[in-house]
Amino acid sequence: MIRIVHYINQFYAGKGGEEMANLPPEKIEGFVGPGMAFNAGFKGEAEIVATVYCGDSYFNENEGAVDVVMGLIKEENPDIVICGPAFNAGRYGVACGTVAAAVREQLEIPSITGMYEENPGVDMFKSKTIIVKTRNSAAGMRDAVKSMVPLTLKLAKGEELGTPAAEGYFSTGIRKGLFEEKRGSQRAVDMLLKKLAGEPFETEYPMPQFDRVDPSPAIADLASATIALVTSGGIVPKGNPDHIESSSASRYGKYDIEGVDALSGATEETAHGGYDPVAANLDPNRVLPVDVLRDMEKEGIIGKLHRYYYTTVGNGTAVASAKKYAEAIGKELIADGVQAVILTST
Amino acid sequence: MVKEIEKTGIPVVHMCTVVPISLTVGANRIVPTIAIPHPLGNPALPEAEEKALRRGLVTKALKALQTPVDKQTVFEE
Known part of the structure; x- marks a missing residue:
């Protein structure tokens, strides 16, 4: 046995x-x-x-x-x-x-x-x-x-x-020798013909995908920089007005924090269904540190805390969706003159 | 999300607890945090101490944003 x-x-x-x-x-x-x-x-x-x-x-x-x-x-x-x-x-x-x-x-x-x-x-x-x-x-x-x-x-x-x-398992990257009916040159030409005809074909040697982005340059002058907060931790205004789903989120939210000194359990909560929400609901600054950044803005350490924060729920959310949301968010941040982003995840 | 925003040329610092996931998805500036349900806090601490802890982490994140990097970097200290 x-x-x-x-x-x-x-x-x-x-x-x-x-x-x-x-x-x-x-x-x-x-x-x-x-x-x-x-x-x-x-x-x-x-x-x-x-x-x-x-x-x-x-x-x-x-x-x-x-x-x-x-x-x-x-x-x-x-x-x-x-x-x-x-x-x-x-x-x-x-x-x-x-x-x-x-x-x-x-x-x-x-x-x-x-x-x-x-x-x-x-x-x-x-x-x-x-x-x-x-x-x-x-x-x-x-x-x-x-x-x-x-x-x-x-x-x-x-x-x-x-x-x-x-x-039905993921390739482990280990290569094994095996016999094919057609020799390599014939298989390569077959593949090329399919490619030229726009037909699907399966490569015998998939190239590794390096899905990496070069680091952006550092910010030079923190005291004049506008910093934006983004989170996948699902912090939303209480009641979740845009109905961001607790898992597999189909949208993101953008919320105004102008004049808000700190997030609070009375006005914000988390919509995330993938972690114990007790600590975040009592004090949402534990996920999205608005309180500290507002202090730093007042003290002149940072130029400005951006007026809006962006949020979604990173719980079983498709990579393609997250990519789409962040593309849209990135465009707005650029248009609004934001110089750097703090992105928090749970 | 980190990568898509970074593509615009704006530097992004990823504050998260499970650093290996952040490395796998490709964040370039990473600051490790406290715990999954409360990355920037610790409910076991008195309020003032907890806020000081949060401020320390945010300070670390701001330092990361001011540090030029040419590869994925975890800012431990």
Whole structure:
């Protein structure tokens, strides 16, 4: 029987939502939550012997968390470790990737996780473990389990996986030799002809995408600079007048803070559904530091705090959407003569 | 968002708690913060101390904006 340890967060372990995201690592015997579907999928070939869970905030804020998790996993002497799947949850993706990578490195046994392509954990860990492609929310759990189960069994048995495209996981960047029917020159000409005809074709050697932006020059004179505040932490006027969604935001907000000395729990709140809102709702300056910047403006340290702040909810929000909002925001900031931006994220 | 705004030529400092995510998405100036639900505060502190903590972080961010960088830089101190 193949022994499996499952790593999940406190939510999937049934230990509460965001208000419990600070829970340190713990372990239970057997399976819980998504582990139930996995275990059923193995049809007796493998068994989840224990489940280790940890709050996502705790994991990401405490460097030692991974060591504790690894200790709990090691005691079970597993043949393979399953993490998540994390879908498009960023903190959970980082936690799953960190654990999966540590399992391979420290225990020298295979590991597997699942994520949506825009989860930052994909880029961080796809070369360090097997990350199965999933949908962007837990609604895709059934499909995720279905594609992760056969790969888990193959990995545990030491069988070779097929190509990333055939098996549905993210390329690990490892190249393997294989025989093709046509020689390289013919395949290259075929591809070129397709390209010339405007037809779709699949390259055999995708170029890495360096999606980087050169750093902008530093501001020279802080005392005369206008600084704008932008946040993905979802701070909005109380009541959320523009109805920015708590996850997968379809819009951003722009709000006037002229003459406002400090944000306050009486007038602002967070619309973000991906973190415990208690601290931010009591004092929104903890996410968007209007109070401090207003003081600095009065003291002449900065020239001016820009009249408007921009805000959206960075919780499972599509990269394409965030890009679109920021493009529009950037244009307005330029037009308004803003010299620098402080962008806060939760 | 950081990248799209930075593309306009305006320098952006990203204040966040999970620095590896910020590095992955491509922020150029990064200031690590306190905790995910309260990056610029700590509810466990008395109000005045908490504000001083926030001011320290914002000061660090302003310093980052005044520092020329040619690659991704995390401003720890």
